[in-house]
Amino acid sequence: xxxxxxxxxxxxxxxxxxxxSFYVYYLYSTRAELLSHVAEDEGYSDRDAYVRDSxxxxxxxxxxxxxxxxxxxxxxxxxxxxxxxxxxVAGAFGVLMRVSLTDPNPTILxxxxxxxxxxxxxxxxxxxxxxxxxxxxxYYILPSRLRLKxxxxxxxxxxAYWMWVLGGSLFVLSKSSMRWYMYPPLxxxxxxxxxxxxxWLAVMAMELVFMGMVMASVIVLKIIFIDRADDIPxxxxxxxxxxxxxxLIMLVSSAPPLMVGLGMLFYDFFNPIFFVTATSTPLxxxxxxxxxxxxxxxxxxxxxxxxxxxxxxxxTETKVYSYFSAILSLGLLLILSELVWGHxxxxxxxxxxxxxxxxxxxxxxxxxxxxxxxxxxxxxxTAKKIRLTTPMLFVINAIFDFIIGGVMGVMLADDxxxxxVHGTYFVTGHFHFIFVGLTLGVSMATFYLLxxxxxxxxxxxxxxARWHFYITAVGSFLMSFSWAVGGFLGMPRAVAGxxxxxxxxxxxxxxxxxxxxxxxxxxxxNIAASWSKQPVTDPYNILxxxxxxxxxxxxxxxxxxxxxx
Amino acid sequence: xxxxxxxxxxxxxxxxxxxMAFGYILTSGTSSNLVPPTNAVTKHxxxxxxxxxxxxxxxxxxxxxxxxxxxxxSLINQIFYFNESTLVYINLTEADGAPxxxxxxxxxxxxxxxxxxxxxxxxxxxxxxxxxxxxxIISISQLTQNVGHFVSKTYPFEKPGIYTYWCxxxxxxxxxxxxxxxxxx
Numbered sequence: 001x002x003x004x005x006x007x008x009x010x011x012x013x014x015x016x017x018x019x020x021s022f023y024v025y026y027l028y029s030t031r032a033e034l035l036s037h038v039a040e041d042e043g044y045s046d047r048d049a050y051v052r053d054s055x056x057x058x059x060x061x062x063x064x065x066x067x068x069x070x071x072x073x074x075x076x077x078x079x080x081x082x083x084x085x086x087x088x089v090a091g092a093f094g095v096l097m098r099v100s101l102t103d104p105n106p107t108i109l110x111x112x113x114x115x116x117x118x119x120x121x122x123x124x125x126x127x128x129x130x131x132x133x134x135x136x137x138x139y140y141i142l143p144s145r146l147r148l149k150x151x152x153x154x155x156x157x158x159x160a161y162w163m164w165v166l167g168g169s170l171f172v173l174s175k176s177s178m179r180w181y182m183y184p185p186l187x188x189x190x191x192x193x194x195x196x197x198x199x200w201l202a203v204m205a206m207e208l209v210f211m212g213m214v215m216a217s218v219i220v221l222k223i224i225f226i227d228r229a230d231d232i233p234x235x236x237x238x239x240x241x242x243x244x245x246x247x248l249i250m251l252v253s254s255a256p257p258l259m260v261g262l263g264m265l266f267y268d269f270f271n272p273i274f275f276v277t278a279t280s281t282p283l284x285x286x287x288x289x290x291x292x293x294x295x296x297x298x299x300x301x302x303x304x305x306x307x308x309x310x311x312x313x314x315x316t317e318t319k320v321y322s323y324f325s326a327i328l329s330l331g332l333l334l335i336l337s338e339l340v341w342g343h344x345x346x347x348x349x350x351x352x353x354x355x356x357x358x359x360x361x362x363x364x365x366x367x368x369x370x371x372x373x374x375x376x377x378x379x380x381x382t383a384k385k386i387r388l389t390t391p392m393l394f395v396i397n398a399i400f401d402f403i404i405g406g407v408m409g410v411m412l413a414d415d416x417x418x419x420x421v422h423g424t425y426f427v428t429g430h431f432h433f434i435f436v437g438l439t440l441g442v443s444m445a446t447f448y449l450l451x452x453x454x455x456x457x458x459x460x461x462x463x464x465a466r467w468h469f470y471i472t473a474v475g476s477f478l479m480s481f482s483w484a485v486g487g488f489l490g491m492p493r494a495v496a497g498x499x500x501x502x503x504x505x506x507x508x509x510x511x512x513x514x515x516x517x518x519x520x521x522x523x524x525x526n527i528a529a530s531w532s533k534q535p536v537t538d539p540y541n542i543l544x545x546x547x548x549x550x551x552x553x554x555x556x557x558x559x560x561x562x563x564x565x
Numbered sequence: 566x567x568x569x570x571x572x573x574x575x576x577x578x579x580x581x582x583x584x585m586a587f588g589y590i591l592t593s594g595t596s597s598n599l600v601p602p603t604n605a606v607t608k609h610x611x612x613x614x615x616x617x618x619x620x621x622x623x624x625x626x627x628x629x630x631x632x633x634x635x636x637x638x639s640l641i642n643q644i645f646y647f648n649e650s651t652l653v654y655i656n657l658t659e660a661d662g663a664p665x666x667x668x669x670x671x672x673x674x675x676x677x678x679x680x681x682x683x684x685x686x687x688x689x690x691x692x693x694x695x696x697x698x699x700x701x702i703i704s705i706s707q708l709t710q711n712v713g714h715f716v717s718k719t720y721p722f723e724k725p726g727i728y729t730y731w732c733x734x735x736x737x738x739x740x741x742x743x744x745x746x747x748x749x750x
Contacts, residue, residue, distance in 0.1 A: 084579075092587065096587070173589070189704050189706060524576050531575075
């Protein structure tokens, strides 16, 4: 066979394959179109929900099918369980880092591996766990809470999810050790002692994660603003929906600077013209990063504020003390948190004018945070009774931890104190109080609340769940508090060893870290054991289907019965 | 996975993924076998002083040679000879404003057959260009793209044998040999 014949034959074969795949796509799209009409006639907001319901029955059991159906509930479950999976992986990395610090000199792990674990723990916890849980709960709770009219972007949500997962997995595979800041010139050094030989893969992976997050955010914003039922005006949307709106606006508006920065960083691998030449400065990347990096820490907190309001009102059977100030404070957090990113760079030579500006703005941002917390406390204060169930315990602990972590954050934003304690474990203690207490705690609370729905009517073991709560709360406090004290005395963070005078603080933190790890194992055992039992309850849950209307009614009737207060 | 054992399946997935991640990270392939040991003991001191030019490494007098002479092509991609356990100072000066690295790999014991096979073609042993077998002593970001920028780093050559040095951006034009003799004279 001559070369020409070979080319002609292979060309014809390739064309046939293309024609066949186009025909298959045509069959698929016509049927999908038909199914969409059927689903619309049946009163479904999206096609895949109709298909799932007609195949599996109305109370949907959790199965592998969530990976293939693109309705909002399936995508929400995907995000939630992927987030939990990455939480366990990154948490195991964290416990390993703690254990390796039993000796002041790095003996158990080499510093290189410690740096890899440090980078992976931070990045996976923030981008995969916190964002994953926030997105997952938004996809799972909001469509039924807002009674969607239609949801025609399920396939795009699915694409966004897969990009996000692919990004997270590639980040683990890259074995990057560039910290979650990705600062050049470290991130440009493709050596084992620099940022890792495959760090270019980590930069690409982060770009994928960002594209997935931004796509999903735009779709959820579209669901909330355009697709919600006509009888739910913006002024009566649940606080949780507002919290998600503010979070996602923040995400969409502050992600682009870092996405551009990552693109420039990737170009710098081949031709370094942006950040490491004599006429440019790595500080410009730090500015691009923190312009996104400060909003991300609010993105990991604000949706959970919304969930806290929901859980508190659920277990005190009252309504939010002040709906208006709840929305106002979350909205102020959106605006003000975009103006405080410079407090991460107080020591980088921004100049005293900018330092004063950012310190002042960091104090101003206390006002909406305190409004939120006082609003929650007032809701608890005015409630007739408080049912101390496991989710409620997690939420009360979250308030407690947020106050400590928040006050530490204000101390850090004060420039004179920042000069002394930046780069110490005080910073680590500050954000672990908030992330473990609030982000992890409220995720667990919401997971427990939704567990009967996920598992089609099974209930979790209340005793084990309480053990999970107490172990996590005690371990988190031990770890973060000993970091705070040791850090205030000058214990440097993010290094594989420490000076022996800090031994007591490190030992307490190791104890706390291992205790947190044991707590999450209790949680895992609880899920596995409870899931094997027979269903005993109704999979209906109040977080998903409650509306502001019936919530207000219950609370009014409560007030009439209780004589009003 | 049915609804009944969903939790068990999730637990198994979690345990599997954690152990895979641990196995992957802890058996770290990122460490190059050429990373210099922190406690390296060297007996001698040597110098490599070159201009980094995309046309080839050019041996000059380093920063002392203030003028750059493009016509001097006779000393391109020089072969350097050092004794065993020599601390070599690598002094590079940027010549053309293009990005360059100074990367080395260990090829093997100093035999004439290996020497001739290496000098006849650079791509004979492709595995040495993998990151685990090579080590970048001076990276792109350390040697900036400003003509005349001078960077000096040290590397302890402990093991005798033939090493290749090259620039990862211009591997076909900028490469040469460093030969470490076994006899420590």
